[in-house]
Amino acid sequence: MTEFFNVTELSRVLEYTAEFPRIGTQTLPLQECGGRILATDIVSDVDLPDFRRSTMDGYAVAAASTFGASEANPAYLAIRGSVVMGKPPPFSIGPGEAARISTGGMLPDGADGVTMIEHTAAIDDTTIELYRSIAPGQHLIEAGEDIAKNNTVLTSGTRIRPAEIGLLAAFGKNQVSVYRQPSIGIISTGDEVIPIDRVPGPGQIRDINTFTLSELVRDAGGIPNCFGVVNDNYQDLFDKCVKALDQTDMVLISGGSSVGMRDFSIDVLSSLKDSRILVHGISISPGKPTILATSAGKAVWGLPGHVVSAMIVFIKVVRPFIERIGGLARSAQEAHGPRALLSRNISSAQGRVDFVRVRLAEENGILWAHPILGKSGLIHTMVKADGLIEVGLNTEGLDRETEVTVLLL
Amino acid sequence: MTEFFNVTELSRVLEYTAEFPRIGTQTLPLQECGGRILATDIVSDVDLPDFRRSTMDGYAVAAASTFGASEANPAYLAIRGSVVMGKPPPFSIGPGEAARISTGGMLPDGADGVTMIEHTAAIDDTTIELYRSIAPGQHLIEAGEDIAKNNTVLTSGTRIRPAEIGLLAAFGKNQVSVYRQPSIGIISTGDEVIPIDRVPGPGQIRDINTFTLSELVRDAGGIPNCFGVVNDNYQDLFDKCVKALDQTDMVLISGGSSVGMRDFSIDVLSSLKDSRILVHGISISPGKPTILATSAGKAVWGLPGHVVSAMIVFIKVVRPFIERIGGLARSAQEAHGPRALLSRNISSAQGRVDFVRVRLAEENGILWAHPILGKSGLIHTMVKADGLIEVGLNTEGLDRETEVTVLLL
Numbered sequence: 154m155t156e157f158f159n160v161t162e163l164s165r166v167l168e169y170t171a172e173f174p175r176i177g178t179q180t181l182p183l184q185e186c187g188g189r190i191l192a193t194d195i196v197s198d199v200d201l202p203d204f205r206r207s208t209m210d211g212y213a214v215a216a217a218s219t220f221g222a223s224e225a226n227p228a229y230l231a232i233r234g235s236v237v238m239g240k241p242p243p244f245s246i247g248p249g250e251a252a253r254i255s256t257g258g259m260l261p262d263g264a265d266g267v268t269m270i271e272h273t274a275a276i277d278d279t280t281i282e283l284y285r286s287i288a289p290g291q292h293l294i295e296a297g298e299d300i301a302k303n304n305t306v307l308t309s310g311t312r313i314r315p316a317e318i319g320l321l322a323a324f325g326k327n328q329v330s331v332y333r334q335p336s337i338g339i340i341s342t343g344d345e346v347i348p349i350d351r352v353p354g355p356g357q358i359r360d361i362n363t364f365t366l367s368e369l370v371r372d373a374g375g376i377p378n379c380f381g382v383v384n385d386n387y388q389d390l391f392d393k394c395v396k397a398l399d400q401t402d403m404v405l406i407s408g409g410s411s412v413g414m415r416d417f418s419i420d421v422l423s424s425l426k427d428s429r430i431l432v433h434g435i436s437i438s439p440g441k442p443t444i445l446a447t448s449a450g451k452a453v454w455g456l457p458g459h460v461v462s463a464m465i466v467f468i469k470v471v472r473p474f475i476e477r478i479g480g481l482a483r484s485a486q487e488a489h490g491p492r493a494l495l496s497r498n499i500s501s502a503q504g505r506v507d508f509v510r511v512r513l514a515e516e517n518g519i520l521w522a523h524p525i526l527g528k529s530g531l532i533h534t535m536v537k538a539d540g541l542i543e544v545g546l547n548t549e550g551l552d553r554e555t556e557v558t559v560l561l562l
Numbered sequence: 563m564t565e566f567f568n569v570t571e572l573s574r575v576l577e578y579t580a581e582f583p584r585i586g587t588q589t590l591p592l593q594e595c596g597g598r599i600l601a602t603d604i605v606s607d608v609d610l611p612d613f614r615r616s617t618m619d620g621y622a623v624a625a626a627s628t629f630g631a632s633e634a635n636p637a638y639l640a641i642r643g644s645v646v647m648g649k650p651p652p653f654s655i656g657p658g659e660a661a662r663i664s665t666g667g668m669l670p671d672g673a674d675g676v677t678m679i680e681h682t683a684a685i686d687d688t689t690i691e692l693y694r695s696i697a698p699g700q701h702l703i704e705a706g707e708d709i710a711k712n713n714t715v716l717t718s719g720t721r722i723r724p725a726e727i728g729l730l731a732a733f734g735k736n737q738v739s740v741y742r743q744p745s746i747g748i749i750s751t752g753d754e755v756i757p758i759d760r761v762p763g764p765g766q767i768r769d770i771n772t773f774t775l776s777e778l779v780r781d782a783g784g785i786p787n788c789f790g791v792v793n794d795n796y797q798d799l800f801d802k803c804v805k806a807l808d809q810t811d812m813v814l815i816s817g818g819s820s821v822g823m824r825d826f827s828i829d830v831l832s833s834l835k836d837s838r839i840l841v842h843g844i845s846i847s848p849g850k851p852t853i854l855a856t857s858a859g860k861a862v863w864g865l866p867g868h869v870v871s872a873m874i875v876f877i878k879v880v881r882p883f884i885e886r887i888g889g890l891a892r893s894a895q896e897a898h899g900p901r902a903l904l905s906r907n908i909s910s911a912q913g914r915v916d917f918v919r920v921r922l923a924e925e926n927g928i929l930w931a932h933p934i935l936g937k938s939g940l941i942h943t944m945v946k947a948d949g950l951i952e953v954g955l956n957t958e959g960l961d962r963e964t965e966v967t968v969l970l971l
Binding site: 256314535 | 592593596610611612613615617646647648649650665666667668703707708709715716723724725726727728729730731732733734735736752753754755756758759760761762763764765766767768769770771772773774775776777778780781788794817867868869873898899900901922929937939940941942944945947948967968970971
C-alpha cells in the first residue's frame with residue numbers, strides 16, 4: 154500500500170526539461186508579440202538608421218568650418234537652406250556653409266556635424282555667427298550606428314520585451330514568428346474539494362489550486378485549461394488525464410500525490426500511453442511528494458494538494474518546463490532578485506532544499522527578509538509573502554542577518 | 563520662438579499623481595482578475611478552514627491517549643471508524659480511540675491531533691499500536707487557523723497575484739470588483755516618421771515609439787490605444803489630441819517636445835479644454851524635455867521623440883500616473899531590484915538624476931552592472947540592457963565597484 158519516496162534532487166529534476174520538445178510556432182502581428190518568445194533569429198536587412206541623422210536642433214555643417222570658433226572669435230557661415238524633415242536635402246554643404254536642421258533631420262552631403270542652436274546667432278536670413286567648434290560626428294547618429302546591416306540582432310528563444318518590440322518595429326517586422334503559448338491542463342482531485350461557487354459543507358473546501366495554478370501558468374507564459382475537480386476514483390482521473398493530455402501540452406494534477414491510502418495518482422500516471430515515471434519525490438520542502446511523468450512526450454505532474462506546496466513546486470520546478478517547451482532560451486531563464494538580510498534564524502534539514510516565504514521590509518535603508526512561518530496548507534502565508542528564499546541542500550539553516558537572495562512572487 | 567525649460571525635480575513631478583482621480587471599476591469573473599487591481603476590501607465571511615483538518619495521512623486521536631507512547635512502550639488504540647473525505651464523521655473519539663483519516667479530512671469530535679501512519683502499526687482491523695506521543699493540535703489545521711471570520715484579508719488597491727486569486731477562491735468570490743484598466747492614447751509626431759509597414763525613404767524612419775510605448779503601457783496594466791503618426795502640423799495634432807482625450811484616460815504624445823522650431827506641442831497642450839501645463843522639463847537625463855499637462859482632469863504627456871528617452875521617461879515618470887489612476891495603492895508601487903557592483907566609473911551632472919542602462923553579468927558569484935553607453939536615439943542600447951540604475955541629483959557620478967540597485971527592465 155505504502156510506496157516510499159525515492160527522492161530526486163531538484164537540480165536533477167530540472168535536467169529532465171531537455172526531454173521535452175519545444176512546441177510549435179505561430180506568426181503574429183507585432184503588436185500581439187509582447188511577452189512572447191521569438192521563434193526565429195532576426196537579421197538586420199538595412200542599416201539602422203540608414204542615413205546620417207541629427208540629434209539636435211541647430212545647423213548641419215562641415216565640422217572643419219567651425220574649428221577655432223569662440224565667443225571672442227566667432228565663425229560666420231552662409232545658410233544654404235533648411236532640411237525638410239523626412240526628405241533628403243536637395244543641396245550639399247561646402248566649407249563655410251550651414252543648413253538649418255531639426256532633431257531627426259537628414260544631414261546634407263558634405264555635413265559631418267551639427268551645431269546646437271544655442272551656440273549660434275542669426276546675423277540675417279543668410280548668415281549665422283557660431284561660437285563653438287564641433288568635432289566631426291558631433292550631435293548626429295551615423296548611418297548604421299544603431300545597428301549595421303547583416304547582423305543577427307535578436308536570437309530565437311528571446312523573450313520580447315518593449316525594447317525588442319521597438320527593434321522589430323524599426324526593421325518593419327509587422328509579422329513575427331513566435332512560439333505558441335503552451336496550453337496547460339489543470340486538474341484538481343479530492344472528494345473534499347468543491348467548485349468555488351458552491352458553499353462548502355462540513356469537511357469540504359473550495360478548489361483553490363485550480364485558480365492559483367491557472368494564474369501561475371499565465372505568469373509563466375502559458376494558457377491554463379481547467380478540467381475541474383475529479384473525485385478520488387481511478388477511472389475518473391484516468392479518463393480526465395487522457396482528455397487533458399489530448400487537448401493540452403502539459404498536465405498538472407494537484408492533490409492525491411502524498412503517500413497514503415488514496416494514492417492512485419501514480420497508478421494513473423503509470424497507465425497513460427507511453428508513460429514513464431521520471432520523478433517520484435523531490436528533495437525540497439515544501440513539495441516533496443511531487444511526481445513527474447512523461448506520456449507520449451508530454452509532461453504530467455502530480456503536485457501536492459496543499460495550496461502553498463503546489464504554488465512553490467510550480468514556481469521552482471514546473472515553470473522551467475513550461476518555459477522550455479514554450480521556447481524560452483535557457484540563458485533568458487535566470488532571474489535576479491533583490492538581496493536582503495534575514496531577520497531571524499531559520500533551521501532546515503540537511504539533504505533537502507527549503508523554500509521559505511518571506512516578507513520584505515526596508516528599515517533605515519536595510520532591506521530585511523522576515524520569514525513567514527505557517528503550515529503549507531495556509532493560503533494567507535502566500536498572500537503575506539513578497540518572495541521566496543532558498544535554504545540549500547547542505548546547510549542546517551541560516552543565521553539571523555545572513556544575506557539572502559529573494560525570488561519575488 | 564525658443565522657450566527655455568523651467569525644469570521640475572522628479573520627486574515634485576511624481577507628487578502630481580495626486581491630482582489625477584482614480585478611474586472607474588468593473589466586476590469580473592475571478593479567473594480574469596489576475597494582475598488586476600482590487601477595487602474593494604475583502605472581509606472573511608467564514609472561518610478558513612471552517613473545520614479542523616488533518617495535514618497528514620494517519621489516525622485522528624485525542625492527544626492525551628498517546629502520552630508516553632514509545633517503541634518500547636506502545637499505546638494501543640481502538641479504531642472507531644474511517645473519516646470519509648468531504649463528510650463530517652458520524653462518530654466521535656473517546657480516550658483510547660482512533661479514526662483512520664487522510665490528509666484534508668475532518669477530525670471527529672473528541673480528536674485534537676493526528677498521528678502519522680508511519681508511527682503506527684495495525685494489530686488487526688480494530689486495533690493499532692502507536693509508537694510516539696503527539697501534542698494537542700499536532701498535524702492539523704484548526705478551524706479559522708488560515709483566516710478567522712470577520713477579518714479584512716485584502717484591501718482595495720492590492721494587485722491580484724496568484725496568492726490573492728487563491729484567497730479570493732477560498733472565499734468563493736467568483737465575481738470581483740477591480741479597477742478598469744486605464745486606456746492610454748498614444749500619438750507619434752514627426753514628418754519623418756512613417757508607419758512600420760512602409761519602407762523608409764531617405765530621411766524617414768519607422769514609428770518605433772508607438773510600439774515601445776504600447777508595450778510599456780501593457781506592462782503597467784493599461785490598454786494602449788494607438789492614434790498613429792501625426793505630421794508636424796498644429797491643427798492635426800490638436801484634433802488628434804482632442805479625439806484621443808475623448809476616447810482614453812490619458813494621452814502620450816512622443817516627439818515634438820524638444821525646444822526648437824517645430825515645437826508646438828506646448829501650444830497644442832495649452833489650448834486643450836481646461837488645460838494647465840504642470841511640468842515643462844524634468845531634471846532627469848535622458849528625458850529632460852518632457853511636458854505634463856492636465857486637460858479636464860486627464861494627464862497629457864509630451865514625451866521626447868528619442869526612443870530610449872521616451873521609454874525611460876515612461877518607466878520612471880509616466881508609469882506611476884497610470885498606476886495611480888488604475889487604483890494601485892501607493893505602498894504596492896515599491897519595486898525591489900537586485901543590487902550589483904558597477905563595472906566602471908560613470909560621471910553625471912549635479913542637479914539632475916541620470917538613468918543609466920546596464921547589462922547584468924554574474925562573475926565568480928558577484929553580480930556586475932555594466933553601463934551601456936550610447937545615444938538616447940539608439941534602440942539597441944535598450945535591447946542590450948537588463949535594467950536601469952539611478953545616479954542621484956547631488957552626485958557627480960559613481961565610482962567603479964559602487965553598489966547600485968537595479969530596476970529590471
